[in-house]
Amino acid sequence: MSKIICSAAIRGAHKIVGTAEAKYEGALKKWGPDQEIGFPNTTYYLPIIYGMLGIPVKTLADAKKVLDKCKKLLPEPVSDKVWLPYLAPALEAGMATFFAEEIIEAIRYLEDPDFYTKGEDPLPDNIWLGAADDVIMRKRGVEFVDGTAPGFAAILGAAPTKEIAAKIAIELQEKNLYVFMCGDHEGKTMSEQLIEAGVQIGWPTRLVSFGPSYMAAVFAIGFATRAAMSFGGVKPGDFAANLRYNKDRIFAFAMPLGTVTDEWYANAAGAINWGFPTIADTPIPQILPTGICTYEHVVSNIPHDQIVAKAIEVRGLKVSISKVDIPMSYGPAFEGERIRKDDLYFECGGGRTLGVELTVSKDMSEVEDGKIEMIGPDLDQVKEGDKLPFAMLIEVAGRQMQSDFEPILERQIHHLVNYVQGIMHIGQRNIMWIRVGKAAVEKGFLLKHLGTVMHAKYHQDFGGIVDKVQVKLYTDEEKVKEILELSKKVYKKRDERVEGMTDETEETYYSCTLCQSFAPSHVCIITPERVGMCGAYNWLDCKASFEINPTGPNQPIIKGECTEPVLGQWKGITDFVNKASRQKVEQVSAYSLMNFPMTACGCFECVATILPMCNGIMVVNRDFMGMTPCGMKFTTLAGMVGGGNQTPGFLGVSKHYICSKKFLLAEGGLKRVVWLPKMLKEELAERMKPICEEMGIPNFADMIADETVGTTEEEILPFLEEKGHPALTMDPLM
Amino acid sequence: MTFEIPKVSYSGKIKEIPLGRGENIITVGGESCYPFHLFEGAIPHPPKIAMEVYDKEPEDWPDTALEPFADVAGDPVAWARKCVDTYGAEMIALQLASTDPNAEDTPADEAAAITKKVSDAVDVPLIVFGTSNTDKDTEVLKAVCETCEGKNLIIGPLGEGNYRAIGATAIGYKHTVMASTPIDINLAKQLNILLGNLNVPDDKIIIDPTTGALGYGLEYCYSVIERIRTAALIQEDERLQFPIIANFAKEVWKTKEVKLSEPEAPLLGDQKKRGVLMEAMTAQCVLLAGADILVMRHPEAINLVKESIQDLMIKGEG
Structure with a gap:
């Protein structure tokens, strides 16, 4: 783990635990050890502490026990002379950070009961919602488990402009993720930026303004910890099960926007315990090897227009597409349809023109999910009875993808294209043949939509192996020839692979x-x-x-x-x-x-x-x-x-x-x-x-x-x- | 030489699942031998019968089935009470039939409110069935879970398409679930594995293998139940060691043999007797196959089966 990051995280953790102790001492003087503390309307006490340690913090005296634990967890600050691995100490520092921050936030509820609105929606004079109570958690937390919401993005700080903030928020919403916002960058907060940009925030829009301080990050992690206890059957105090549950099921990540301070590092290190990686827009050091998180731990310097896509990739989140968005009906009922001569508007392949379809796997960085390109004239530029050469090149990428799966995916093209009403598909590889009926063209069907179909269906049916899909469709003869040549090479390699596979070579x-x-x-x-x-x-x-x-x-x-x-x-x-x-x-x-x-x-x-x-x-x-x-x-x-x-x-x-x-x-x-x-x-x-x-x-x-x-x-x-x-x-x- | 009855040696045991709450908990499962093979192992909890209650007045029932409930048919609470008070029901199975989008499409919150009322009115364990419509059941059963928190209802069917949503909600509100698969041992096992992966506790799962009526594919259902039991008891198939529920009353009472009146089909004999026997015979078959909970309708059929269970539970000399 990067020494710079670990040193900063440990420094940050020391500062935060120090703050917590000072807050605790102050509160103790004012209210005494029996004073009740906690988050509003919850049976999970301070949820991270309860989930990890099994300690129900009910009073200030209970908080003291936890603070003692924090001090034990806190590693020595990293000195220039120490070159040992830092992962474990940094993770413990992160854990101590969260415990300390929960105590600080609990004392804040005591000192300033109206600091947070305690509701689902921001109020005109106060946009900070604070910890989600059990009603909200029950309603929303189950979505994390059943897949309606795959997870959340914990955003610290603010984007450079309100427009960028809005764009990031909308992109995350489109992936059905919750956006948990806290902290500021140079006095600006993402939550305020969204309001300025006219974006409605609050639990109902999944854009949750937890608090103005970075410490409100504990509301996000606490939410995940409670979800595991409530819907995952994880017992309080069973920290290993809770962390594993979150890593395997809750697709969350931290996205710091702006300068990453020591305190932010400490929170990010804490999040790694839950398997939540950090994706930053600033050029901080990276931690790329896989270990606690599913893939990388810290990925940095990502441009704002790519940061959501990158975060999804790093966290291993699967894109879910519920509908094939084309102007025709789509489904198995249309598979057996024949397009006869009288109904024919356009055809390609099948010996009438050159035709080829090919699915190949690529590196993750070479595929932009959802990109569909049409090179050459589409159906709106041809007239009835025309024929054109045709090539469909589907490029897929996925962490679990193997080139062995290419032919399996490619073989699906036949029935997946046939599912489109008004389209007939026959054959495969370079003997494929497509006929498009008049009715389809009347409804506005374009060849480009075949790309839409393949993108959606590959995600739906093969989400286990495919993370990204882009499709290129060609009707330009020269280009088609190029793809045809490429396909011949690919087919040759594939056939050799299959022929070369024997019962002896595989275990x-x-x-x-x-x-x-x-x-x-x-x-x-x-x-x-x-x-x-x-x-x-x-x-x-x-x-x-x-x-x-x-x-x-x-x-x-x-x-x-x-x-x-x-x-x-x-x-x-x-x-x-x-x-x-x-x-x-x-x-x-x-x-x-x-x-x-x-x-x-x-x-x-x-x-x-x-x-x-x-x-x-x-x-x-x-x-x-x-x-x-x-x-x-x-x-x-x-x-x-x-x-x-x-x-x-x-x-x-x-x-x-x-x-x-x-x-x-x-x-x-x-x-x-x-x-x-x-x-x-x-x-x-x-x-x-x-x-x-x-x-x-x-x-x-x-x-x-x-x-x-x-x-x-x-x-x-x-x-x-x-x-x-x-x-x-x-x-x-x- | 004395004759020795050959005995099967069992390596597995069915999990014990406590249903309901408080002092009225009824435990099912726990068998360490084939159904009623008391000479080979233990059956700590004899099979139980749950009496059906419908959320709205049934429209398509033959009069012979409706007759015992004619005075309460429009009121699920009174109906449930009658089952318990008059007929001594050990459990109630509330069928939320009206939530079916092809029927009245009763909204989820309304169905949940009805369920809550019924669950408040009776102390016996309450089983709640949706209509096997994946999306609607998800909506309805999630609402039911939430509204009836802490009552340890038995809810279902959970299928491949909604086990996550309903399963997670059931964990959150501490209910028991029925894992439902279409008459297939491997699918049943797979769904149990998936529920386990979701962290549904092992003492909160009941298998609903789908059961048809006598003469309508019962032999197929019988084999599957029998095989699930064999796998659980003899073949160490840990993910099949759960009690089995058989929800067949609604299948029996829609068959032609039960619905045809005597003038319409004089050869079939007395209509009421016919229905009662059809239901009792179906029940008897699934009992022998290995079911732990029978969802039944007619009080007379229930009495016949109860007697039979009592007889079968008498431990002989062998």
């Missing part, structure tokens, strides 16, 4: 228990090389799903020691499946059809089963209605496989897994496959090629029988013999 696999509602004992294990049998969840999807919903159905499992490399069994996986299936499934193999095959829900794309006479395996997909050589149709087979039962010889698989190098490794892999429906064989043809070549049988696909060869084992066996299918000479399956 963590994921579970999926989404389907336990109807298959209670079923647990899907998803590895990089084994996509979920529904085909909908691959390993990366699960990884992102866990980031977004940590208590959800996709949980990370450390695979642990590999006990059976060929069957695909790991200690960690076995233990997890055993527990998550509630002891129904004791062992599971990721790569075997015969030994402890994975259970299935009911949502598998295909079923694999054995054909004993052919010594091989057949796979049938859900869309194939006909008879198969095992004597059962898909529907009958599905009954054998589903429901979370382990049935050796029957397995639910995804289409993707058939072409995985880990496909039924224990039984010999793809080489064992003797029968596939023609439609499935054709669908997989491209992806099968490289594997066949690797097997050394480039024409292997031709050796696999399909329904045109036969739908009984007797019918297909001669075909397999004629082709010299490798399965016939492999080890017996049973």
